[in-house]
Amino acid sequence: MEIAVIGNSEFILGFRLAGIRKTYAATDDERLHEHITSVLQDPEVGILVLNSTDMERLPRRLQSTLENSVRPTVIAIGGSEGDMSLREKIKRSVGVDLWK
Template structure:
């Protein structure tokens, strides 16, 4: 299971430095949408990381699909995100509440 990160070059650089290999730097909403669709089709990806601001620019239907996705589990990083907390997302993807 791999972690994928999609976002601006500034956003993904920290993840690259942390050792995450599947990082996709994109500029513009169309490129973002295409990259998200490619990652959703990639069965080796278990976790997808996006910035909250990028998540909010996606069309409602795609955003809803990402918020409800179990595999890959989608985590929006940055400003406060509506919907599920990271704890709830991990619990849903792993099947166990790791904070208990």
């Protein structure tokens, strides 16, 4: 299972430095949609990390798809908190509560 990160070049830089190989720079909304669609179809990706501001820019239908996605589990970081905590997303992804 791999981690994919989509966002602007500043957002993905830290993930690249941490060794994440699947990083995609989205310079505009069209590229953002293309990368998200590509990652959703990639069976090797288990976690997709997005900037929460990018998540808010997406059409509501795509946001809903991402929020309900189990594989890959989508984590929006930065800015406002999503409907689901990171703990809940990890629990849904892994199947167990790691904090217990």
